[in-house]
Amino acid sequence: MxxxxxxxxxxxxxxxxxxxxxxxxxxxxxxxxxxxxxxxxxxxAIVAVVNDDVIVASELRKEIDLVVPQMEQRGTPVPPPDALERQVLDRLILKRLQLQRAEALGIQVDEAMLERALESIATRNGLTLDELRQALEAGGVNFEDFREDTRMQILTSQLQNQEVVKNIQVTDQEVDRFLEKESSRLIERTAVRLQHILIAVPEGADEAEVERARQRAQTLVARLRGGADFARVAAESSDGRQALEGGDLGWFEMAAVPSLVSELAFTMAEGEISDPLRSPSGFHIIRMAEIRGSGPQLVTQTQVRHILIRTNELVADADARRRLEQLRMRIVGGEDFATLARANSDDTGSALRGGDLGWLSPGDTVSEFETQMATLAAGEVSQPFRTAFGWHLVQVLERREQDTTDEVMRNKAREAIRQRKATEEIDLWLQRLRAEAYVDIRLDRLARE
Structure with a gap:
């Protein structure tokens, strides 16, 4: 060599x-x-061998340089160097195994997809792409490293979807059970009422004092989750200013929730007890006492029917449009839309129903179709227009205001269950991927040398 x-x-x-x-x-x-x-x-130096590939020290250092600023931004304590190296190396090994699997399956992330993802990240943060680059560099993150990390995240997401997520099934019975126990998690929250217990830690406390406070807080959490009354425990044990009020902090608009619990406020169910949360003043225990949410989800639904002409090698755009223009003239002239749809539409599913697509809510169809649909009065027939599916002729039959709260809640519950299952299944899949691979970690060997 x-x-x-x-x-x-x-x-x-x-x-x-x-x-x-x-x-x-x-x-x-x-x-x-x-x-x-x-x-x-x-x-x-080689720090790990992963099947037929290697991870070298410069890769490990680059990943650490990317991870540490992210941890600091989230307020996560950075572990000692040895522990950090091992944690980051484990992450790199899993990345490399997934990259190898993606290559075997032919999964790739092209430059156009990566650029769209980076622009989306910038937009979500209220920045241009150049401003995102400058912000990252100012925070000590090399933009090219961030770019490649984003590519890897997209790749692993596509891989996990193909290997795991697409196979996850959620039954109606699971949705029913979730809504029975945890529906409050899904409410669009406007305000929350919180209860609070503080186990104080004196300024300058040594590790033993901190650990005693942590154990005391964990003991209280176990009691509360076992059914103990929160207000009574707060009055007896809390060092917080609201101890004698049962730890009741009152109502908070979502934008005004204390930063320590700002994320939990969006996810905790009513009655749920948090794990102990560390702050400079000590350990905090939070109970989600009540949730205020938005009212019924009223949406305008439209009942429509359509005729679709698909384009292909034999049917050009001009031919499809001409056919629909002729059909529109016949409909305006008095012929039955449903009869013509059954005889002419390439959308075989709706054609059997005379072109009827049923009641559509906002977001149920592509934007071009939705735009055309919104401009039509009841009974009116559109001019021919094009979408990714082909050329359409649309007639609006009726509109209504519909309370979709139950439907929305069930869809949210289904997605929440799917995400939970996905997290568990992906963890198991990664364990199998690691167990079936040849992995030789050389960090300890290098340290001895």
């Missing part, structure tokens, strides 16, 4: 070299090899 990197083009030739050359070459290699080996160890 080292000799491949040494240029021999400047060595002498001739009879003398023929006799002494091999010995001189061995001498040169012996002279250079220790320095080259040390440099290789320091610059890019």
């Amino acid at each position: 080292v000799m491949n990197r040494i240029s021999l083009s400047g060595l002498p030739t001739g009879p003398m070299w023929a006799r002494r050359g091999p010995l001189l070459l061995l001498w040169l290699v012996a002279l250079l090899l220790p320095g080259l080996a040390v440099a290789a160890t320091e610059l890019d």
Whole structure:
């Protein structure tokens, strides 16, 4: 390996070299090899072997440089260097295994998809792409590293969807059970009422004092989850200012929820008890006492029917449009839309129903179709228009205001269950991927050397 990197083009030739050359070459290699080996160890030593691939020290350092600013931004304590290295290396190994699996399945992320994802990230943060780059660089994150990390996230998401998520099934019985127990998690929250217990930790407390406070808080959480009355426990045990009010902090608009519990306020169910939360003042226990949510989900639904003409090698855009223009003239002239749809529409599912698509809510169809539908009065027939599916002729039959709260809640419940199952199944899938792979971690070996 080292000799491949040494240029021999400047060595002498001739009879003398023929006799002494091999010995001189061995001498040169012996002279250079220790320095080259040390440099290789320091610059890019192999820290792990993953099947037929390797992870080198520079990759590990680059990933650490990407992870640490993210941890600091979230307020997550950065572990000691040895623990951090091992944690990040484990993450790199899982990334490499998933990359290998994606390559085997032919899954790729092209430049256009990556650019769209980066622009979306920038937009969500109220930035342009250039401003996102500047913000990352100012925070100590190399933009190219962030770019490739984003590519990897998209790739693993596509892989996990193909290998795991698409196979997850959610039954109506599971949705019913979820709504019975946890429907409050799904309400669009406008305000929450919180109860609070504080186990104070004195400023400058040593590790033993902190640990005693942590254990005391965990004991209280166990009692509360076992059925103990929160207000009574708060009055007896809390060091907070509202202890004698049962720890009741009152109502908070969602934008005004204390930062310590801002994320939990959106996810906790009514009556749920949090794990102990650490802050400079001590350990906090939060109970979600009540939730106020938005009212019924009223939406305007439209009942429509359509005729679809698909384009292909034999049917050009102009031909499809001309056919629909002729059909529209016949409908306006008094012929029955349903009869013509059954005879002419390429959407075989709706054609059997005379083109009827049923009641559509906002977002149920593509934007071009929805725009055309919104401009029509009841009974009116559109001009021919194009979508990704082909050319359409649409007639609006009726509109109504519909309370979709139950439907929305069931859809939210189904998605929440799917996400829970996905998290569990992906973890198991990653464990299997790791167990079936050849992985040789060399961090400890390098440290000894």
